[in-house]
Amino acid sequence: MTGRYPPIDPYDQGMLDVGHGNLVHWEVCGNPGGKPALVVHGGPGSGCTPGVRRYFDPERYRTVLFDQRGCGRSTPHASDPATDLTHNTTHQLVRDMERLREHLGIDRWLLFGGSWGSTLILAYAEAHPDRVSEIVISGVTTTRRSEIDWLYRGVARFFPEAWERLRAGVPGNARDGDLVAAYARLVSDPDPEVRARATADWCAWEDAVLSLEPSGSANPYGDLPDAARTALVRLASHYFAHGAWLDEGQLLRDADADRHPGRTAPRPPRPQQPARHRLGARPGLADAKLTVVDDAGHKGSETMRALVIGALDRFAGRRISR
Numbered sequence: 001m002t003g004r005y006p007p008i009d010p011y012d013q014g015m016l017d018v019g020h021g022n023l024v025h026w027e028v029c030g031n032p033g034g035k036p037a038l039v040v041h042g043g044p045g046s047g048c049t050p051g052v053r054r055y056f057d058p059e060r061y062r063t064v065l066f067d068q069r070g071c072g073r074s075t076p077h078a079s080d081p082a083t084d085l086t087h088n089t090t091h092q093l094v095r096d097m098e099r100l101r102e103h104l105g106i107d108r109w110l111l112f113g114g115s116w117g118s119t120l121i122l123a124y125a126e127a128h129p130d131r132v133s134e135i136v137i138s139g140v141t142t143t144r145r146s147e148i149d150w151l152y153r154g155v156a157r158f159f160p161e162a163w164e165r166l167r168a169g170v171p172g173n174a175r176d177g178d179l180v181a182a183y184a185r186l187v188s189d190p191d192p193e194v195r196a197r198a199t200a201d202w203c204a205w206e207d208a209v210l211s212l213e214p215s216g217s218a219n220p221y222g223d224l225p226d227a228a229r230t231a232l233v234r235l236a237s238h239y240f241a242h243g244a245w246l247d248e249g250q251l252l253r254d255a256d257a258d259r260h261p262g263r264t265a266p267r268p269p270r271p272q273q274p275a276r277h278r279l280g281a282r283p284g285l286a287d288a289k290l291t292v293v294d295d296a297g298h299k300g301s302e303t304m305r306a307l308v309i310g311a312l313d314r315f316a317g318r319r320i321s322r
Helices: 050-055 090-103 116-127 145-152 160-168 179-186 192-209 226-241 302-316
Strands: 012-019 022-030 035-040 061-066 109-115 132-140 262-265
Touching: 012 090, 022 090, 035 090, 035 116, 035 302, 050 061, 050 302, 061 090, 090 116, 109 116, 109 302, 116 132, 132 302, 145 179, 160 192, 179 192, 179 226, 192 226
Parallel strands: 035 061, 035 109, 109 132, 132 262
Antiparallel strands: 012 022, 022 061
């Protein structure tokens, strides 16, 4: 099994002004002359983590990590209810990624990420296909409204008690409507007690949905630090309530324009995650390979990690050509 590389610190970092008062934190580690790669974190709103640096061979990669608008070390932070989310959209994040590429003087880069990160990667690759050399994605989702509805309503059949608690967290007249939109309003409420209760209820549901997975911590959402948890819930509900500002099925529909070699290590089919959330090798994804990981779900596993690192190792020696 392929192990992770030793811990590494960034050799460069900064705050990039992306407009609308937002400063996006970025860092670069590894070999300044190595193959460029960008880590696109999940969430929306989780922020990048130091452990992901260890997926990349520091001798062969110039690895870029960044915190998307409103989370991690980017400012202003979404945990502050005064932070306006009007300009925090999928299309703005794609522009931020492109602005970062230009700022760092990178021509083309490999993209790696999972969960929400896979949605953002595909959106960026379809908008800027000439700027992407390869793609590696895991825990694949395209953030269709049908996927969001499954996660926050359809899964209730497997976790009825947890879902009733989630439903009870919103005002009575909203319980039979759009729960995600209701929570998006609650976590932006001026009353701090309302925001705190809604954040806790949302995280309890997320943890319940992942509770059958054998890997990872028992409460990956509930155990987050307060500010990180608040920002994650506020941004996730904001994005999901708007269907990520994407037409339904847009990323799959437009995948033929996305002509890049890639490897996907998606979550396997399981009761709370139906097969429709898996993304295979579309005709437009030249040389794409789909790997279904039997012992992993959304939280991943050692097997999934090894497959991701193995794919990154193989791409590390691949010459970038236009």
